[in-house]
Amino acid sequence: MRRLYAALALMLLTGTIHAAALNIDQLMQGLAQIRSGHAGFVEKKYIAMLDKPVESSGELLYSAPDRLEKRTIKPKPESMILDGGTLVIERGRQKHTLQLQDYPELAAVIDSIRGTLAGDRKALERSYRLVLEGGVEQWVLQLLPVDEKMQALIKRIRITGVRYDVRSIEINRTDGDSSLMVIDKLSAR
Amino acid sequence: MQVPAARAAIVLWLGFLLACGMVISRSQFTTDLSAFFPRSPTPEQQLLLDQITDGLASRLILVGIEGADAPARAVLSKQMAQRLRADTAFVGVNNGEPVNTARDQAFLFNHRYLLSAAVIPDRFSVDGLHAALEDSIDLLSSSAGLLFKSLLPRDPTGEMVQLLNQFNSGSRPRMIDGAWASRDGARALLVMQTRTTGADIDGQQYAMAAIRMAFETAPGATPAARLVMTGPGVFSVTSRETIKNQVSRLFVLSFLLIAVLLLLVYRSFTVLALGFFPVITGVLAGITAVSLGFGAVHGITLGFGTALIGEAVDYSIYLFVQSGRSSQDRQLWIRQFWPTIRLGVMTSLCGFAALLLSGFPGLAQLGLYSMAGLLAAAIVTRFVLPQLLPENFRIRDVTGTGLVLSGLLRRAPALRRPAAMLLLVACAILFQHRDHLWNDRISSLSPVSPAAVELDSSLRADVGAPDVRYLVVVSGASRESVLRSAERVSAILQSQVDQGELAGFESPSRYLPSMATQRARLDSLPPPAELTARLAQAVQGLPVRAQLFAPFVDDVASVRDRSLLQAVDLEQTSMGMALDALLMQRDGRWSALMPLTAPKAAGINAGRIQRALNATDLTDILFVDMKAESDRLYSGYLREAIGLSLGGLAAIIGLLLLIFRSPMRVARIIAPLVAAVVTVTAGLAVFGQQLIILHLVGLLLVAAVGSNYALFFDREAGSTVPAISPGTLASMLFASLTTAAGFGLLAFSSVPILQAMGVTVAPGVILALVYAAIFARSSDA
Numbered sequence: 001m002r003r004l005y006a007a008l009a010l011m012l013l014t015g016t017i018h019a020a021a022l023n024i025d026q027l028m029q030g031l032a033q034i035r036s037g038h039a040g041f042v043e044k045k046y047i048a049m050l051d052k053p054v055e056s057s058g059e060l061l062y063s064a065p066d067r068l069e070k071r072t073i074k075p076k077p078e079s080m081i082l083d084g085g086t087l088v089i090e091r092g093r094q095k096h097t098l099q100l101q102d103y104p105e106l107a108a109v110i111d112s113i114r115g116t117l118a119g120d121r122k123a124l125e126r127s128y129r130l131v132l133e134g135g136v137e138q139w140v141l142q143l144l145p146v147d148e149k150m151q152a153l154i155k156r157i158r159i160t161g162v163r164y165d166v167r168s169i170e171i172n173r174t175d176g177d178s179s180l181m182v183i184d185k186l187s188a189r
Numbered sequence: 190m191q192v193p194a195a196r197a198a199i200v201l202w203l204g205f206l207l208a209c210g211m212v213i214s215r216s217q218f219t220t221d222l223s224a225f226f227p228r229s230p231t232p233e234q235q236l237l238l239d240q241i242t243d244g245l246a247s248r249l250i251l252v253g254i255e256g257a258d259a260p261a262r263a264v265l266s267k268q269m270a271q272r273l274r275a276d277t278a279f280v281g282v283n284n285g286e287p288v289n290t291a292r293d294q295a296f297l298f299n300h301r302y303l304l305s306a307a308v309i310p311d312r313f314s315v316d317g318l319h320a321a322l323e324d325s326i327d328l329l330s331s332s333a334g335l336l337f338k339s340l341l342p343r344d345p346t347g348e349m350v351q352l353l354n355q356f357n358s359g360s361r362p363r364m365i366d367g368a369w370a371s372r373d374g375a376r377a378l379l380v381m382q383t384r385t386t387g388a389d390i391d392g393q394q395y396a397m398a399a400i401r402m403a404f405e406t407a408p409g410a411t412p413a414a415r416l417v418m419t420g421p422g423v424f425s426v427t428s429r430e431t432i433k434n435q436v437s438r439l440f441v442l443s444f445l446l447i448a449v450l451l452l453l454v455y456r457s458f459t460v461l462a463l464g465f466f467p468v469i470t471g472v473l474a475g476i477t478a479v480s481l482g483f484g485a486v487h488g489i490t491l492g493f494g495t496a497l498i499g500e501a502v503d504y505s506i507y508l509f510v511q512s513g514r515s516s517q518d519r520q521l522w523i524r525q526f527w528p529t530i531r532l533g534v535m536t537s538l539c540g541f542a543a544l545l546l547s548g549f550p551g552l553a554q555l556g557l558y559s560m561a562g563l564l565a566a567a568i569v570t571r572f573v574l575p576q577l578l579p580e581n582f583r584i585r586d587v588t589g590t591g592l593v594l595s596g597l598l599r600r601a602p603a604l605r606r607p608a609a610m611l612l613l614v615a616c617a618i619l620f621q622h623r624d625h626l627w628n629d630r631i632s633s634l635s636p637v638s639p640a641a642v643e644l645d646s647s648l649r650a651d652v653g654a655p656d657v658r659y660l661v662v663v664s665g666a667s668r669e670s671v672l673r674s675a676e677r678v679s680a681i682l683q684s685q686v687d688q689g690e691l692a693g694f695e696s697p698s699r700y701l702p703s704m705a706t707q708r709a710r711l712d713s714l715p716p717p718a719e720l721t722a723r724l725a726q727a728v729q730g731l732p733v734r735a736q737l738f739a740p741f742v743d744d745v746a747s748v749r750d751r752s753l754l755q756a757v758d759l760e761q762t763s764m765g766m767a768l769d770a771l772l773m774q775r776d777g778r779w780s781a782l783m784p785l786t787a788p789k790a791a792g793i794n795a796g797r798i799q800r801a802l803n804a805t806d807l808t809d810i811l812f813v814d815m816k817a818e819s820d821r822l823y824s825g826y827l828r829e830a831i832g833l834s835l836g837g838l839a840a841i842i843g844l845l846l847l848i849f850r851s852p853m854r855v856a857r858i859i860a861p862l863v864a865a866v867v868t869v870t871a872g873l874a875v876f877g878q879q880l881i882i883l884h885l886v887g888l889l890l891v892a893a894v895g896s897n898y899a900l901f902f903d904r905e906a907g908s909t910v911p912a913i914s915p916g917t918l919a920s921m922l923f924a925s926l927t928t929a930a931g932f933g934l935l936a937f938s939s940v941p942i943l944q945a946m947g948v949t950v951a952p953g954v955i956l957a958l959v960y961a962a963i964f965a966r967s968s969d970a
Contacts, residue, residue, distance in 0.1 A: 043330070045329065045330060045334070047329060047338065049338075049341060049342070049733065049737055050326065050329070050732045050733055051732040051733065051734070052732045054326060054327075054329055054330040054732075055330065056330040056331070072330075072331065075327055075330060076327050076331075078331055085363060085364075089331075091331065094354050096353075096354070099363065099364060101364045102287075102364075103336065105335070105336075106335070106336060109335075173335075177338070
């Protein structure tokens with residue numbers, strides 16, 4: 001009995017220690033270990049010009065370190081493939097190839113997501129100040145733009161997760177608009 | 190010969206030289222591609238030539254900066270670009286820096302209702318507006334939606350998005366440190382468009398010098414960095430340099446080599462100088478004839494001319510070696526040997542005359558040059574040179590050499606069997622290589638080195654520069670009519686794009702729609718009050734309020750009051766540069782170029798596109814596959830050259846038949862020539878040289894020059910004429926050696942045209958002499 005209690009106490013202790021000790025480096029290391037993933041998403045955009053939010057849904061595919069594919073199914077099929085510095089958007093018959101460097105505001109937002117998935121702290125800290133709250137079972141990572149130009153566009157990016165799964169990405173823009181992407185379990189493959 | 194007649198000959202000769210000098214001093218010398226252009230091109234060929242000389246791609250210079258490190262390369266690129274943008278020699282300098290982006294986007298946005306193909310009356314009906322708004326709202330939910338959010342109130346129908354799709358230019362180089370770089374990141378890239386056309390070699394040379402200067406004097410210049418350049422203009426400039434250098438070097442070298450050879454025989458500088466008189470006259474006469482006949486002399490012709498020195502010097506060798514010391518001896522030479530030499534000259538002329546008929550000006554120039562040159566050299570040898578020789582003229586006694594040769598000649602028949610074997614082997618080799626004997630790519634004529642071609646394709650791939658292969662060209666009397674036709678062709682091509690037959694196409698009407706189209710688009714826009722009313726209905730069922738679009742109503746109202754878009758409005762934008770390249774005016778006619786892009790991993794079905802274009806009532810449209818056209822052009826030349834060479838051979842045989850009236854005797858003369866031609870061709874095949882047109886010209890030369898030797902060996906059956914003398918044999922050896930030396934030097938040239946002639950003629954003439962000796966009627970027969 002004593003032994004059992006001791007074991008339980010030890011488990012509890014290590015568990016709390018573990019949860020409390022989740023720091024950015026640990027989170028990043030954990031995220032970096034996931035080499036690829038596949039998940040569904042639902043995204044809502046709240047835009048002041050529009051009377052109600054626009055909603056889209058589809059699936060996300062990620063493979064480390066820098067390939068991210070977002071396949072939107074509703075309301076209109078669209079695919080967005082980010083590979084290195086190139087973004088290819090296919091919508092209907094139109095296919096656009098963009099160089100991220102040409103669209104800094106788009107790049108910053110996309111890189112925040114990709115950087116988080118890749119656990120690339122250096123890349124994230126190039127544009128954002130990182131604030132981590134919570135423990136392994138439930139964490140919230142806030143990205144706050146450091147650059148003035150970015151601050152004029154983005155107020156905050158809030159990423160939540162469970163263990164090393166990203167569960168939601170919320171982007172608050174400086175103009176009051178916002179978007180929330182909810183991700184079901186990003187299953188490792 | 191009487192003294193006054195002799196004087197008259199000399200005076201006439203000097204007068205002729207003076208006249209030649211005057212013509213040449215005013216002659217124009219070229220090194221461009223004009224020598225490879227047909228004299229009377231078809232419309233498709235003309236288009237091809239226009240494209241090569243001053244088309245879309247001819248004004249492009251691609252620049253790479255290699256070495257040093259990436260940041261240093263990017264800094265250099267920016268500094269060079271900044272300096273060259275201020276240079277009027279360049280229309281455009283692009284290294285990826287966003288110098289035009291803001292201006293371009295402002296231009297597109299301000300003129301979106303005139304430029305967008307989606308602007309039709311239906312688009313601005315209640316239903317059309319509703320559908321367009323729905324699309325725009327959907328776009329906001331898209332990944333790239335936030336790029337367009339701010340545009341919504343002013344552009345709710347999404348014309349700007351439409352335009353960006355329309356002008357979507359495909360792949361662009363990657364950016365490293367704010368400037369374009371190659372895919373592997375190892376070089377920085379710049380793309381320049383020159384003001385002068387690719388055909389203006391001086392202009393291109395200036396542009397190249399300006400680029401080099403900007404590179405070397407940039408504040409960030411470092412010895413670790415290297416500059417590389419390519420483009421059609423760069424090729425023209427380097428080709429000119431190569432041809433210039435080679436021709437002058439070849440001239441000096443062949444002159445020296447032949448002089449040394451002759452000095453060994455003559456042992457007298459006076460005789461050497463005299464021996465060169467016919468040569469110099471021939472060269473001058475050749476250049477003069479080409480200049481008068483063609484208006485300009487090509488560098489290649491001059492290069493070829495240096496080789497002909499070795500051939501023209503033969504006549505004086507025959508005179509000096511074969512004739513004795515006194516003037517009586519010379520008269521004897523004229524009676525005894527001149528008829529044979531005259532016949533040799535005539536057979537050569539027959540061979541070259543065939544080239545005159547070529548539709549390939551390069552070949553025709555060679556033909557004329559050779560005919561004029563040989564004729565002048567022979568006439569000077571016959572009528573002028575004997576008068577100039579001093580009394581008691583003597584050269585080194587060559588009887589010794591002659592006797593050795595006579596001995597060899599007597600034993601030569603023993604070689605008949607091996608020679609026949611060699612010939613058989615040669616025939617077998619030719620049969621074996623029959624499918625890939627010829628090189629049918631036009632690039633085989635280009636003097637550009639393989640390394641330069643490789644650099645070109647690698648830079649092109651880096652930049653993603655268009656490979657202009659398929660072109661639709663629309664021409665007309667005015668800009669407006671051409672733009673209207675281009676719009677109709679665009680509609681046809683767009684349906685081919687929709688069916689997946691094309692990946693895309695370009696059209697000047699995309700950047701500058703015709704006035705008619707612009708007016709129709711303006712008429713599609715309703716007046717402000719009407720638009721406001723329609724909007725109020727259109728937003729029903731959509732999550733937006735009509736008031737949001739007040740800026741849109743204002744913009745439409747102001748466009749309705751504005752004048753139509755003109756070509757000048759495009760100046761200073763990237764679209765203006767594109768328009769310049771696609772819409773041109775020449776000799777009062779306008780033409781629009783519409784390059785097509787093939788779908789990835791599939792070619793263009795030319796027949797299908799042609800049929801689609803034929804289905805319209807449009808005239809003055811031309812659909813050209815540039816690569817097929819240039820290959821057709823070249824294979825046409827090749828076929829023609831084969832025909833002409835055979836014609837030349839036929840003319841030689843015909844002439845000999847006419848003179849000798851004995852087919853057997855003519856066959857005896859021709860046989861060694863044919864044997865030499867077969868053996869040389871087989872040799873080239875063995876060494877992996879694919880034949881180009883100029884090899885063929887070389888073979889014709891072998892036949893023409895070789896006929897001289899064969900004629901000396903020729904004797905009538907049962908003739909009482911004494912066997913060939915040791916002196917004659919010696920003179921033939923020297924003559925063939927000088928010819929082989931002159932052409933042999935060409936074999937070391939890096940200009941493929943000259944090299945081809947060199948490797949064919951030099952061994953060919955020696956072989957012709959040897960075959961002629963082996964198969965000559967034995968003196969004791």
